[in-house]
Amino acid sequence: MPDAPLVSIVMGSDSDWPTMQAAADACSEFGIAFEADVVSAHRMPEDMIRFGREAHSRGIRVIIAGAGGAAHLPGMLAALTPLPVIGVPVALKYLDGMDSLLSIVQMPAGVPVATVAIGNARNAGLLAVRILAASDEALQARMLDFQEQLRDAAHAKGEAVRARLS
Numbered sequence: 826m827p828d829a830p831l832v833s834i835v836m837g838s839d840s841d842w843p844t845m846q847a848a849a850d851a852c853s854e855f856g857i858a859f860e861a862d863v864v865s866a867h868r869m870p871e872d873m874i875r876f877g878r879e880a881h882s883r884g885i886r887v888i889i890a891g892a893g894g895a896a897h898l899p900g901m902l903a904a905l906t907p908l909p910v911i912g913v914p915v916a917l918k919y920l921d922g923m924d925s926l927l928s929i930v931q932m933p934a935g936v937p938v939a940t941v942a943i944g945n946a947r948n949a950g951l952l953a954v955r956i957l958a959a960s961d962e963a964l965q966a967r968m969l970d971f972q973e974q975l976r977d978a979a980h981a982k983g984e985a986v987r988a989r990l991s
């Protein structure tokens with residue numbers, strides 16, 4: 826039987842998937858079981874309320890919510906669930922994602938949404954991994970390895986720049 830999902834990746838529409846897939850990829854890289862679905866506050870409010878109320882009882886530990894435009898989904902889910910919610914502003918054709926960013930980031934005190942950069946679903950996935958790793962030593966060790974790889978890659982970039990000067 827597959828592992829029960831710990832991370833739920835939801836989005837306002839299937840048109841968000843090309844952006845949101847990076848969150849799924851980050852979970853897969855760290856072996857975290859996840860689910861992905863479309864949940865829209867605007868278009869299916871009753872389903873969104875049910876999802877938000879029940880996610881924690883189903884064993885989900887972190888919700889990643891991506892939406893574009895008038896992106897109310899992450900904030901509404903944060904209002905319904907006790908779980909950490911990570912918001913991903915998805916850029917649409919107009920306004921370069923600034924509309925999504927501002928809709929998600931300016932939450933009232935008491936209802937936090939951890940908002941990542943416009944389109945940066947990879948960071949949402951990595952943040953979910955870090956949240957889970959805070960209570961999972963083996964996962965935390967993998968995160969430390971990953972960070973070491975990032976450091977090595979950054980050093981290599983520096984070498985490449987210095988080599989151009991010599």
Ligand SMILES: Nc1c(C(=O)O)ncn1[C@@H]1O[C@H](COP(=O)(O)O)[C@@H](O)[C@H]1O
Nearest residue numbers: 837838840865866867892893896897898
């Ligand atoms: N922002 C929201 C919500 C919501 O916040 O509930 N539901 C859908 N949408 C967004 O509408 C955009 C266009 O959707 P379509 O491509 O289906 O027209 C998507 O980026 C979606 O996240």
